[in-house]
Amino acid sequence: MLTELNITTMLNFTTAPPVGGCPPVGIQLEGLILPPVLTIDVTLGLLGNAVALWIFCFKVKKWNPNTLFLFNLVIADFLALVSLPLRIHALLVGHWVFGDAMCRINLFLMFSNRSASIALMTVVAIYRYFKVVHPHHRVNLMTRRQAAFVSLIVWFLVIGPRVPMLAFNHIKRRGHRSQCFFFTSYKEASRSILILLKMHRILTVLEFFLPAAILLFCSVRIHSFLRGRQIGNPEKVRKAMRVCVAIVLVFTLCFLPTTLSTIGLWFITSFRPWDCASFYSFTQITIVSLGMNFLNSALDPVVYVFSSSTFRRALCESLPRSLRCCRGEEEAQSSSSTGTQSTVQQELKTIRT
Template sequence: MLPETNFTTTSNRTTTIPNSGDGGCPPVGIQLEGVILPPVLTVDVILGLLGNTVALWIFCFKLKTWNPNHLFLFNLVIADFMALFSLPLRIDSLLRGHWVFGDGLCRINLFLMFTNRSASIALMTVVAIYRYFKVVHPHHRFNRMTKRQAAFVSVLVWLLVISPRVPMLAYNHIKGSGNNTQCFFFTSYKEASRAIIILVAMHRMLTVLEFIFPLAMLLFCSIRISSFLRARQMGKADKLRKAMRVCAAIVAVFMVCFLPTTVTTIGVWVIRSYRPWDCATFYTFTQLTIVSFGLNFLNSALDPIVYVFSSSMFRKALLGALSCAMRCGQNTGENTPSSSGTQSTTQEELKSMRASGDT
């Protein structure tokens, strides 16, 4: 699924459908998608399931008390599972070379993947803003937020994220037929209805706005926290590092996962709109978009790092669980030789008893 690139891939060959407004450029070959994306997305799913399952277990069974920050992070776990549940279908489609799950699952699959990106960005931004007020404005009423109010904020975030994506569920995104069936959101303008064209335009705006504004807010929060603590906590480098870890982790995940997709997608749009004759650049950005698509969902695997840095209670619960697991493993290993040692000791005692009895 590439932005505005309509293609079909079979197991034995690659079939391309000319891009809309291609300006005379031949169709773009997409063999790279079937080679790179399956292993990349598989790694995303494995690491994401491992990290987020542990995070969900800690949130549900190990945290004794919850605060607004924990509630925001828990919603981020939910957003990650939206992608983790949808990506296996996409991997299967790439490996088979066609989509076999029908129109309904195609709509849900695309909806979950796009919503995951928007929700992850929005919730990470909320976590950073919450930390900003805690550090820079400790007496602000925002810091007296109750769990009920935090739940309201979470619901509001989900409504803002989901609302623009709901129309995606109303239209058929299946292209082709038989073994060439594919599940795409973007389609050629030559065959698209006016409603689909409006959805594509809305997606363009959301892709840009949901990245630029949150990135600006994240950088603002990071810079303000750093300058505030340097001015008031001179000589206390540990406190500065601890406070900055949250924003630094969020910014790092944000840049690694979402910046490449945004840049390459905008590049494809700009070239197709203003330089339709520049085929070489268009091909380059298209292939880069394929590669960056795998990074886009790496956030599901990296978000557990945000949980660790954002909550000391989560960190302590995780360390406690790990130390308990290590102790259990050590005890199991120690029990085996000790039991054998006990058996050998018992045998020696029996031998000595027999020897004494013989005497």
């Protein structure tokens, strides 16, 4: 929490531009909020993604492009989750003790996870769109090798813009203590760091609004297409819409707060560089909102269940019979197969006659 002296000092910054820029940012609000939030993210995320990884590796017998995209999403989540305990430790003790190299890797994994999760969720939504709205499009004939190539392209596009983060020192020293922050103050920012920060803000905004437009387009088109059809199974319509709704909800809940706070911080640094109080406030909000980014790692297993019938069946078959959640689905499949068999038998009888 900010003390009265800190608040008074910050308010004084708004009336007179400080010499040399705003002093360095320290741990204040995020030191209270982020540790429990990140702990919940790590606990739920590791548990859910460990189960998902086990199912993908040992229970899913037939892989398709959608399964491969979801598997890459699991890998992206694990890369972020293994880096969070270091961040939690630094927030609890009040300083960073793991050195410069681990600071760079930690920040790289944190921000790469956001980009990878957004990109892969968008790919899953686009693939679902073609499956439903354009069932005869050649995208639906994609092989596993082609899907793996698409995944490699996604990883290249995600990692490429974040690699420059590894080239700079992000340790902020304050007395005998050091912090590992990507967000920096004017006073301690070099020209290279300022350019890197601008690149980061541009990526943060584009990574949200461009995929958001694609997700909304796919959801609206799928909904209108299925509602306009007079034939088809209503249950399949509901399942397709649940996939779209699940992806859109996870996407908005996890990534919208960081995007809005980044835009606010960008506005302050561009048009009100003397307003250190607003700069500190938006910096704190931006860092705290990162906790919502990693909530997607805990919620992504929900996306797996909704978007992949293969994953859902493998999950249900792994549970004890009394706890299986898809008995209705199994019964529907068995009745469907029984109905198909009876139809075939009737056709055979007709042919014999």
